Amino acid sequence: MKNKKLANKILVFLFLGFGIITLFRIFILDNFNVRMLSFTIEAALVGGIADWFAVTALFNKPLGFPWHTAIIPKNRDKVIESVSVMVESELLSPKFLEGKINEIHIIDLLIAYIDKHDTKKSIAKLIAKYGQEAIGKINSNEIAGYIEAFLKNKIKSTKISLKLKMLVDWAIKNGEYDNFLEKIIDELIVFIKKDSTREEIYNILNDVVQKRKSETNGLKQMLLELSLDIAQGTNSLNLKDAAISIQETLLQILINMKDKNDPMYIRLDEMLKENIKKMETDLVIINSVENWKEEIISKIQLKEELQKLIDGTIKITANLPAELESHNTEWSTSSNVKIIKWLLIQVNRYWLNFKQDEKIKKWLEAYIKENIMKVLNAEHHLVGTMVKETLNTFTNEALNEFIESKAGNDLHWIRINGSIVGAVVGVILYLFVNLFYGPVVAPIIRGWFSM
Secondary structure, three states: OOOHHHHHHHHHHHHHHHHHHHHHHHOOOHHHHHHHHHHHHHHHHHHHHHHHHHHHHHHHOOOHHHOOOHHHHHHHHHHHHHHHHHHHHHHHHHHHHHHHHHHHHHHHHHHHHHOOOHHHHHHHHHHHHHHHHHHHHHHHHHHHHHHHHHHHHHHHOOOOHHHHHHHHHHHHHHOHHHHHHHHHHOOOOOOHHHHHEEEEEEEEEEHHHHHHHOOOHHHHHHHHHHHHHHHHHOOOOOHHHHHHHHHHHHHHHHHHHOOOHHHHHHHHHHHHHHHHHHHHOOOOHHHHHHHHHHHHHHHHHOHHHHHHHHHHHHHOOOOOEEEEEEOOOOOOOOOHHHHHHHHHHHOOOOOHHHHHHHHHHHHHHHHHHHHHHHHHHOOOHHHHHHHHHHHHHOOOHHHHHHHHHHHHHHHHHHOOOOOOOHHHHHHHHEEEEEEHHHHHHHHHHHHHHHE
């Protein structure tokens, strides 16, 4: 906080300078130049004290002054509510999230997951286990109907939210999660830099001030409006400057968050992972995913293709012993039933065809993303809730320390500016009064009144 130390040193220097120049005028010399220096130091001192009071009043009660001070702690609920609404409706709006989701290649992630040896082995075991139960059925139509019904019932009885969580965990393990988070931060940096964002921050601050004014009446309201007018007129409280400072602070926070060791990045990472874990327990999220699953199941028709596959299998099973013994596929199982081995070969072929079919992959990608957006739109209010819960964990002292650690240098530079501006204005006023108003304007005015 080097600017704070500098501002304090300047204020002390001005106090001492004012005392010294006053004694100098009394006991040694009191001419034009000395009086101008005295007036300049006095104006700089007033500006420095006023801005010290204004900056301190944001966080605490300077000199115990109770009226319209400690602004941030007193209005923390309003600020937190406004920030959560801005994040939910602007920073992480459904449109923004849709754009980020569209950048993720879900099918590629799914293919990479299924192509893992352990995953293929698990799928092969599942096919072998339930395929043998259907071998004894001769009627291919009945078998196809049975397999279709079984698969659909199996999917219905499976908590897809748990599987999705496993997929997200895999993405985290393989680095896709960090890339997604980094892209979100980059987009937020672009958003924060916009002039419209600064205007929105200004509107939030202005709304807080206006609401505070509307909540008072009578003498208190008059004093509040008078103090606000004086503060804005002396530049002690400039909402536009405050909006710029907050915008720059937010931008710096986001830039710092590109470092994975940054405390805010770590907190965001922990918060997101905590909510991913809720996919196991949060009934609202689970029900939304299950409804999505039911919709997909209702649209998938497998019976006709399964019947063709079964008919073909029955016809060629007797002629496949050599091929089955020599064929090597990752979709392997310990089953000794030839038809199961043949079925796994077909699964492998279909899988390879699927990976090469860009048209079906694009359709499936679009369909999955469409339904993900349905879930997001239904549960989007949780974004604001997450922000609000995070900010509410800060005590008033912690909130003050956090804001001052990020924006303190800029805020204390305001104090330095106050002293500088005060000194400049003091020189200008002194010269105006003594070189123009006194010798020129005042005699004219006195001449008017003496006529």
